[in-house]
Amino acid sequence: TQLLEQSPQFLSIQEGENLTVYCNSSSVFSSLQWYRQEPGEGPVLLVTVVTGGEVKKLKRLTFQFGDARKDSSLHITAAQPGDTGLYLCAGGNEKLTFGTGTRLTIIP
Amino acid sequence: GAVVSQHPSRVICKSGTSVKIECRSLDFQATTMFWYRQFPKQSLMLMATSNEGSKATYEQGVEKDKFLINHASLTLSTLTVTSAHPEDSSFYICSAALVSTDTQYFGPGTRLTVL
Numbered sequence: 738t739q740l741l742e743q744s745p746q747f748l749s750i751q752e753g754e755n756l757t758v759y760c761n762s763s764s765v766f767s768s769l770q771w772y773r774q775e776p777g778e779g780p781v782l783l784v785t786v787v788t789g790g791e792v793k794k795l796k797r798l799t800f801q802f803g804d805a806r807k808d809s810s811l812h813i814t815a816a817q818p819g820d821t822g823l824y825l826c827a828g829g830n831e832k833l834t835f836g837t838g839t840r841l842t843i844i845p
Numbered sequence: 846g847a848v849v850s851q852h853p854s855r856v857i858c859k860s861g862t863s864v865k866i867e868c869r870s871l872d873f874q875a876t877t878m879f880w881y882r883q884f885p886k887q888s889l890m891l892m893a894t895s896n897e898g899s900k901a902t903y904e905q906g907v908e909k910d911k912f913l914i915n916h917a918s919l920t921l922s923t924l925t926v927t928s929a930h931p932e933d934s935s936f937y938i939c940s941a942a943l944v945s946t947d948t949q950y951f952g953p954g955t956r957l958t959v960l
C-alpha cells in the first residue's frame with residue numbers, strides 16, 4: 738500500500754508569512770501532483786512534477802520533487818488569505834494516491 | 846483545462862433507497878474515469894477505476910454490488926449507491942482522464958446525505 742504523509746496536518750499563520758508543506762512517502766512515484774481544495778468543491782490541480790529534483794514555480798508557490806521521487810514540498814511566500822484551503826499532494830503511478838492533506842488558514 | 850461536471854451537486858435520500866450520481870467530461874473524451882470518496886476533514890480515497898466499455902476495477906474494501914459503476918460512453922460515467930445507509934453519507938468526487946495514466950480532471954463533487 739502506498740501512503741503519502743503530509744505535514745503539518747493543520748497550519749494557521751499570519752498574512753505575509755512564509756510556509757512550507759511537506760509530502761513524504763516510502764514509495765517511488767512516476768509523478769507527483771499538488772492540489773488545492775475549497776470546502777464543498779473538487780480539488781484543483783496546481784502543478785505536476787515528474788523529474789527527481791525538479792523545481793516548479795507558480796507565482797508565490799514553489800514546488801519541489803525529491804531526488805528519489807518519494808517526497809515533495811510546497812513553499813508559499815508572503816501568504817495571502819486567498820491561499821487558505823486544503824492542500825493535497827498525490828502520487829501517480831497507475832492511479833493517484835492522495836496524501837493526508839494540510840489544512841492551511843491564513844489570518845488577515 | 847478540461848471541464849468535468851457532476852450531477853447532482855447535493856442529494857438527500859432516505860435509508861434503503863438508491864442514488865445515482867453522474868460524471869461528465871464536457872470537452873474531451875475520457876477513456877478512464879475515477880470515483881473517489883471523501884469523508885469530512887479527510888483526504889480523497891479512490892473507490893474504483895472505470896474504463897469505457899468494460900467493468901470497473903474496485904479498490905480493496907469497496908463493495909462492487911453496493912457501488913455500481915457504469916461507463917457506457919467516453920463522456921459519461923455513473924455511480925449508483927444502492928440501498929444507501931447513513932454511513933454512506935460522504936462527498937463523492939469523480940475525475941476523468943484521456944488515458945489512465947494521464948492527468949486527471951476533477952469534478953466539483955456530490956454531497957450525499959442519507960437520513
